[in-house]
Amino acid sequence: MQQPASPQLAATGLLTIRGAAGAWGIPSSVVQGVESCDALGRTRALDVQALLGAAPTTPGQATRIVVLQVRGQELRLLVHGVLALTETASSNLLPLPPAVRSATPLLSHVAVVDGKPALFVLSPERLLEVAHVEDPNA
Amino acid sequence: MLKTLTLKSTLTYAVLDLLFAPFVILAFMLLLGAGGNTDLMFVLIALTAAKIAGSAIYLNIELGPWERFARASSKSRSPELVQRADRALQSFPLRFGVFYSLTWIAAYGSGFLIVKGFGPERIPLPPQADNAIAILCTALLFGGFAFGYPLASTLTADAASECSALARAGGYSLDRSPSSLQLRIAAVAIALGLGPMLWMVSLGYIKQVESSHAERITHVGLASAELALAIGALSPSEGDAGLGRVLTEFEKRNVDGLLLESGKPRGSEAATRLFAADPELQRWLTSAASHGDDGTRARIDWPHAIAFHRIDPQRVAVAVLRAPVSASSSFVWSSVVFTLLVGVWAPVSAYALGRAVSRPIGKLTAIARRIVEQGDLKEIGTVAVSTNDEIGVLTEKVNDVLDLMRDVSLAAHAIAKGDLRAIVEGTGELPDSFRGMLESLRGMVQQIRETSVELASAAAEIFAASQEQEAAAASQSSAMVEISRTMDSLSESAAHVSDAVQGVLGNAERTLHNTDDMVRRIGELTSHANRIGEILEVIRDIADRSDLLALNGSLEASHAGEGGRGFALVASEMRRLAERVTASVSDVKKLVSDIRDSGSSTVMATEESKKLAEGTTDAARQITFVTQQQRSGTEQVSQSIKGIADVVSQAVSATSQTRTSAQGLKTQADRLSSLVKRFELTTEAP
Numbered sequence: 001m002q003q004p005a006s007p008q009l010a011a012t013g014l015l016t017i018r019g020a021a022g023a024w025g026i027p028s029s030v031v032q033g034v035e036s037c038d039a040l041g042r043t044r045a046l047d048v049q050a051l052l053g054a055a056p057t058t059p060g061q062a063t064r065i066v067v068l069q070v071r072g073q074e075l076r077l078l079v080h081g082v083l084a085l086t087e088t089a090s091s092n093l094l095p096l097p098p099a100v101r102s103a104t105p106l107l108s109h110v111a112v113v114d115g116k117p118a119l120f121v122l123s124p125e126r127l128l129e130v131a132h133v134e135d136p137n138a
Numbered sequence: 139m140l141k142t143l144t145l146k147s148t149l150t151y152a153v154l155d156l157l158f159a160p161f162v163i164l165a166f167m168l169l170l171g172a173g174g175n176t177d178l179m180f181v182l183i184a185l186t187a188a189k190i191a192g193s194a195i196y197l198n199i200e201l202g203p204w205e206r207f208a209r210a211s212s213k214s215r216s217p218e219l220v221q222r223a224d225r226a227l228q229s230f231p232l233r234f235g236v237f238y239s240l241t242w243i244a245a246y247g248s249g250f251l252i253v254k255g256f257g258p259e260r261i262p263l264p265p266q267a268d269n270a271i272a273i274l275c276t277a278l279l280f281g282g283f284a285f286g287y288p289l290a291s292t293l294t295a296d297a298a299s300e301c302s303a304l305a306r307a308g309g310y311s312l313d314r315s316p317s318s319l320q321l322r323i324a325a326v327a328i329a330l331g332l333g334p335m336l337w338m339v340s341l342g343y344i345k346q347v348e349s350s351h352a353e354r355i356t357h358v359g360l361a362s363a364e365l366a367l368a369i370g371a372l373s374p375s376e377g378d379a380g381l382g383r384v385l386t387e388f389e390k391r392n393v394d395g396l397l398l399e400s401g402k403p404r405g406s407e408a409a410t411r412l413f414a415a416d417p418e419l420q421r422w423l424t425s426a427a428s429h430g431d432d433g434t435r436a437r438i439d440w441p442h443a444i445a446f447h448r449i450d451p452q453r454v455a456v457a458v459l460r461a462p463v464s465a466s467s468s469f470v471w472s473s474v475v476f477t478l479l480v481g482v483w484a485p486v487s488a489y490a491l492g493r494a495v496s497r498p499i500g501k502l503t504a505i506a507r508r509i510v511e512q513g514d515l516k517e518i519g520t521v522a523v524s525t526n527d528e529i530g531v532l533t534e535k536v537n538d539v540l541d542l543m544r545d546v547s548l549a550a551h552a553i554a555k556g557d558l559r560a561i562v563e564g565t566g567e568l569p570d571s572f573r574g575m576l577e578s579l580r581g582m583v584q585q586i587r588e589t590s591v592e593l594a595s596a597a598a599e600i601f602a603a604s605q606e607q608e609a610a611a612a613s614q615s616s617a618m619v620e621i622s623r624t625m626d627s628l629s630e631s632a633a634h635v636s637d638a639v640q641g642v643l644g645n646a647e648r649t650l651h652n653t654d655d656m657v658r659r660i661g662e663l664t665s666h667a668n669r670i671g672e673i674l675e676v677i678r679d680i681a682d683r684s685d686l687l688a689l690n691g692s693l694e695a696s697h698a699g700e701g702g703r704g705f706a707l708v709a710s711e712m713r714r715l716a717e718r719v720t721a722s723v724s725d726v727k728k729l730v731s732d733i734r735d736s737g738s739s740t741v742m743a744t745e746e747s748k749k750l751a752e753g754t755t756d757a758a759r760q761i762t763f764v765t766q767q768q769r770s771g772t773e774q775v776s777q778s779i780k781g782i783a784d785v786v787s788q789a790v791s792a793t794s795q796t797r798t799s800a801q802g803l804k805t806q807a808d809r810l811s812s813l814v815k816r817f818e819l820t821t822e823a824p
Binding site for chain 2: 013015028029031032033034035036064083085
């Protein structure tokens with residue numbers, strides 16, 4: 001099945017997460033807020049680290065819940081690492097090759113920082129799909 | 139088997155009495171002319187039984203000490219008991235011999251008195267019966283002694299030997315009076331000679347009296363017949379003158395004549411008086427003459443005998459013989475002479491016989507006494523042998539013993555001079571034992587020789603060793619003195635150590651106290667650090683929340699676009715502050731953690747220090763205790779060392795004495811060796 005073409009990002013803001021499992025980002029435009037992991041017990045959240053194939057996240061001091069608003073639906077992501085807001089030019093967001101995208105459907109772009117690929121950008125839509133797959137009621 | 143000596147003796151003498159009594163009773167009754175008198179026989183049997191009973195009682199009294207000895211157990215046989223028993227046994231033969239003889243006299247003397255008591259009408263006794271019984275009793279006296287004395291000696295020989303053996307085994311001597319064998323033989327010989335001799339004399343004497351009585355009866359019968367013939371031959375014219383002449387003739391023959399004519403006596407005056415005095419005689423004559431032509435009337439105890447002879451129917455001639463019965467003077471004199479001869483001859487013969495027996499025994503006794511008291515075997519020589527009887531054999535054997543003793547004496551003399559080559563001939567236990575002793579002596583001398591050499595060598599070694607030991611002991615003595623000083627010094631050091639340890643103990647106890655205080659303070663510090671950690675956690679939470687707020691603010695600012703840029707800057711700055719606070723809190727938490735770790739380490743170290751301090755305290759206490767014990771022990775050791783020093787000093791002295799003794803021992807060994815060399819052994823050249 002052919003993957004749909006990655007839309008051109010209008011925003012250049014990224015919420016970056018740098019943790020032990022790597023560094024990745026998510027467009028800040030879909031980020032509604034960040035909560036502490038104290039609220040983890042009350043709501044469900046996708047463990048991004050586990051989705052990316054790394055070890056599942058163990059809740060701790062550096063664990064946050066990032067609240068996304070994708071297509072009018074709220075999506076909660078469990079992340080671990082240092083969170084930061086950064087600005088990058090649209091040109092620095094490079095779409096992934098189709099073969100890579102088919103292998104890693106959660107990633108949509110590679111962000112270049114200072115002329116070098118620095119981090120992967122998650123696709124909020126794909127995360128929403130995964131969330132629906134895992135919880136049809138989500 | 140007779141159990142006691144008294145019973146054995148009683149039965150022996152009873153048998154002897156029963157053997158001899160019938161003969162004596164028979165002789166006694168014949169002697170008294172009472173052969174058919176059963177009353178006298180029973181009296182004599184009863185007297186014999188009484189004699190046996192009397193002998194038994196006397197034996198029981200005499201042998202009483204021996205019987206008490208025999209009944210006593212071996213342990214209770216004291217020397218006094220043995221002495222009393224032996225004294226009784228030694229005196230018994232003579233005393234009982236005399237007693238036994240006297241019992242014979244008493245029995246038959248009493249019998250004679252009883253017979254006399256019967257009266258002459260029942261048993262007429264000859265006028266000389268007293269003499270005959272006296273001789274018979276004398277014969278019984280000697281005969282009884284001749285049998286009683288040797289038999290008593292024989293009966294008591296074994297018992298006396300047992301006493302002697304017991305006394306010799308007990309190591310004491312018996313109180314025995316010396317007695318003469320010769321005298322005893324003489325006494326027995328006299329008794330044996332006179333006893334039968336007097337016995338025969340008494341029997342012969344009484345036979346003489348009886349013969350005299352029979353002769354008197356014959357004589358008076360003949361005299362009456364002769365008187366009847368003489369009177370019958372007278373013519374009537376001769377009348378009374380002729381009768382007087384005939385009677386005068388008969389009076390010369392001690393015959394008083396009497397003519398009984400028609401019952402009227404006519405004759406000599408003595409005969410007439412006799413008839414007048416004895417009506418019984420007159421009645422007998424009248425009665426006998428009326429029945430026969432002749433008759434005799436005589437009794438052994440009468441001094442006369444009467445006989446009658448008929449001359450014619452009206453006349454009877456009566457003869458009265460005035461002659462009492464008596465033994466012939468020749469018999470009496472010959473008996474006296476023979477009795478005197480036997481009385482003299484028997485002692486002489488007994489003396490000769492006793493001397494023949496006792497002289498060689500006396501010689502042998504003297505030799506034995508010389509051997510025992512003087513021991514001069516060389517001068518004794520050989521005892522002459524004069525007979526071939528038991529004494530001669532004994533003398534020969536004594537000579538053999540003397541030869542053997544001389545050989546042994548010579549050998550012993552040679553041995554005494556050191557010549558062990560002596561040879562002892564002969565067989566028997568003594569020469570065998572002497573040869574064995576000599577052989578042992580040779581072996582012993584040989585061993586002494588070898589031993590004396592070894593002893594001298596050993597003495598020399600002991601001397602050398604004792605010298606070395608003396609030097610070593612002296613060195614030890616010095617060492618002991620030095621050790622004693624060292625121990626004194628050690629004791630003082632122990633006292634110093636004890637004092638120092640007391641100080642250590644005080645310090646250790648203070649350290650323990652300080653350590654406890656430190657642990658308590660570190661605990662407080664740890665508690666404060668924990669409190670700081672809690673506060674830091676609050677600060678970190680606040681900073682985290684601030685960071686979250688700042689992040690959300692930045693997001694809001696970015697959503698707001700250009701209008702939110704200023705806010706974004708503030709939020710960004712706020713996040714940096716929050717991050718710095720978080721970083722500082724992390725640093726402070728690390729510091730607090732380090733403080734707590736340090737506190738824990740310090741507590742652990744302090745616990746170790748506390749344990750060390752407690753260990754030090756215990757060790758100090760133990761050291762104090764040990765030091766005190768060491769001090770006490772050191773003082774005891776010091777005292778012991780001083781004692782050892784004294785002992786070693788004594789050992790030095792003793793070793794010195796040992797050295798001196800060893801020197802003396804070597805001298806003695808050399809002297810012994812030289813002494814032993816005096817002995818000449820058969821294995822060496824003489």
